[in-house]
Amino acid sequence: MTRPLTRAQLTFDVSTAVVLGFLLGAPSLLISSATPELPWVLLVGLAFGVIVALRRVAPMAMLLASFGLGLAFVLAGLTALTPLWLQILVLLYTVGRWCDGLQRALGAVVALLGACIIGIWFVRFGYGVNPTGSIVDILLPFGIATFGFALLFGLALVSGILVAEIMRSQRLSVQTRAERERAEVEQERTGIARDMHDVVAHSLAVVIAQANGARYADSVERKDESLQQIAQTASAALGDVRGLLERLRHAQASDPDASLQALPALVQRVRAAGLAVEVRELGTPAPLPRDADIAAYRIVQEALTNALRHGDRTHPVLVSIVHGERLELSVRNALRQAPGESGHGLVGMRERARIAGGHVDVGPSGGAWVVRAVLPRQEAPR
Numbered sequence: 001m002t003r004p005l006t007r008a009q010l011t012f013d014v015s016t017a018v019v020l021g022f023l024l025g026a027p028s029l030l031i032s033s034a035t036p037e038l039p040w041v042l043l044v045g046l047a048f049g050v051i052v053a054l055r056r057v058a059p060m061a062m063l064l065a066s067f068g069l070g071l072a073f074v075l076a077g078l079t080a081l082t083p084l085w086l087q088i089l090v091l092l093y094t095v096g097r098w099c100d101g102l103q104r105a106l107g108a109v110v111a112l113l114g115a116c117i118i119g120i121w122f123v124r125f126g127y128g129v130n131p132t133g134s135i136v137d138i139l140l141p142f143g144i145a146t147f148g149f150a151l152l153f154g155l156a157l158v159s160g161i162l163v164a165e166i167m168r169s170q171r172l173s174v175q176t177r178a179e180r181e182r183a184e185v186e187q188e189r190t191g192i193a194r195d196m197h198d199v200v201a202h203s204l205a206v207v208i209a210q211a212n213g214a215r216y217a218d219s220v221e222r223k224d225e226s227l228q229q230i231a232q233t234a235s236a237a238l239g240d241v242r243g244l245l246e247r248l249r250h251a252q253a254s255d256p257d258a259s260l261q262a263l264p265a266l267v268q269r270v271r272a273a274g275l276a277v278e279v280r281e282l283g284t285p286a287p288l289p290r291d292a293d294i295a296a297y298r299i300v301q302e303a304l305t306n307a308l309r310h311g312d313r314t315h316p317v318l319v320s321i322v323h324g325e326r327l328e329l330s331v332r333n334a335l336r337q338a339p340g341e342s343g344h345g346l347v348g349m350r351e352r353a354r355i356a357g358g359h360v361d362v363g364p365s366g367g368a369w370v371v372r373a374v375l376p377r378q379e380a381p382r
Contacts, residue, residue, distance in 0.1 A: 002058045003098065009056065017052035020087050021045055027083040037078050044069060048087050055094040060103045063091045067110050074121045088114065089156040096160020104161060111153035119146035194348040198298045201345060202305040203237030206230075209273035209308055229272045236269075258297040260288070260321075266297070267319070270304045276316035277304065283323030292375040295352035296329055299360065302345045303331035303371040311369065312336040326358075329373040335364065349373070 005013070025045040032041045047069060051062045066088050073085070095107035122145040123138055207230050214226035267277045288296065300319060307317045315334035322328040346362055349371070353360040358375035 003056060005056055010053075013056055014053045016090070017049045020052055020090065021049045024083045024086055031079075031083075040076070040078055041084075044073070045084055048084055052087055052090060055091055056098060059091070059094045059098050060106065063088075063095050063107060063110055066091050067114055070114055070117055074117050074124075077125055079125060089152070092153055092156040093160040096157040096162075097164045098160075104157070107157055108154070111157055112150055115146045115148075115150035115153055118149045119143070121145075190351075194298075194351060198302055198345070198348060202301050203233050205305045205308045206233045206269050206273045209275070213274055225272075229269070233269055258294045258301075260285075260293055260296050262297060263300060266301055266304070270308060270317075273308060275304070275308050275311075275313050277319060278316050279319045279321070281321045281323070285323050286377065288327060288375070288377060289356065291352075291356040292327065292358065292377070295356040295358070296327060296373070296375055298352055299329060299349045299371065299373045300331060302349050303333075306345065306369070307331070307333035310336060326377060327373075327375045329371075329375070331371040332365075332368045335367060335369050 025041070028041045028045065029038070032038045048066070051065055055062045070085065070088070092107060092111055096104055099107065119142040123142050210226045210230045210233070214223050214230075263279070267279055270277050304317060304319075311317065312334035313336075317331065317333040320328075320330045320332075349360045349362070353373055353375060356375050357378070358373060361370075361372045363370065
């Protein structure tokens with residue numbers, strides 16, 4: 001299996017082959033300069049130069065080629081080529097660095113066989129070894145040479161594997177961080193879209209109701225009152241939209257002002273739009289986590305907006321707030337017609353409650369449309 005390389009990578013590998021050929025080939029040339037082995041040194045040195053230069057193009061093929069050269073080295077009984085063989089460490093490192101599990105296993109087998117071949121060379125041609133001696137005289141140098149070179153070859157292979165795993169871990173870390181950042185951006189965009197829907201939908205519903213009322217008003221005072229309410233609602237909506245745009249510019253900017261403390265003003269706007277609203281509170285109000293406070297306000301706002309747009313205005317809307325260990329909200333309005341499919345507002349209510357650690361139940365009950373929400377008074381876990 002071959003791997004494509006960039007021009008810079010290929011240039012680096014060729015340069016490495018030239019440097020290693022000079023550093024390791026020069027001692028071999030000095031050793032063999034006065035022997036018949038000089039042509040073999042030049043030939044094998046050039047072969048290793050090509051192998052090292054192409055090691056990342058086909059790591060396993062180049063390692064097997066070097067193994068074949070090593071086998072020929074032992075069979076020919078050449079001695080002056082020994083320094084050149086240190087280049088096999090680079091090839092083993094390359095297999096560990098760039099190959100997969102199966103090829104790495106094959107590389108380990110090649111490394112072990114190569115160590116055995118070096119052990120055989122020591123037995124046949126090594127200094128101080130008597131091939132005709134006892135079995136101990138033969139196995140001892142063979143075992144020492146094989147173990148030492150197997151350790152050296154294994155170290156090169158394992159070094160490549162470790163570097164590969166470190167690089168892989170770093171890539172995964174970068175990918176994970178990028179995915180987390182994308183998720184945070186998407187969550188922020190979803191929150192902004194949810195806020196935009198809540199703010200704009202409610203404000204437009206109030207403006208439309210007031211505008212329709214002004215058309216049929218029987219006095220100038222009533223028309224002026226409707227227009228004033230339209231202006232106030234539009235002004236408040238403009239401020240909220242500016243806050244949302246500020247969040248787009250600065251990730252740490254604050255949310256639009258949404259809190260149960262602003263509920264009376266919200267109810268007043270809805271009443272001015274022509275919808276009767278009755279608010280009942282039980283228990284002693286206590287501070288809420290910011291997420292729960294925003295969720296409570298926006299849930300009531302969305303429920304009142306839906307009642308204003310789709311409910312029966314001849315019956316008042318009942319808003320119940322129960323303060324206790326948990327905050328319990330309910331908004332009940334009479335139905336003008338059978339409810340249709342759920343829209344983005346209901347999805348937004350459920351999402352807000354989930355973020356705050358609570359839940360929302362929405363649906364018809366006894367001829368009315370009821371929104372029930374339960375929110376905790378403790379900060380929801382992130």
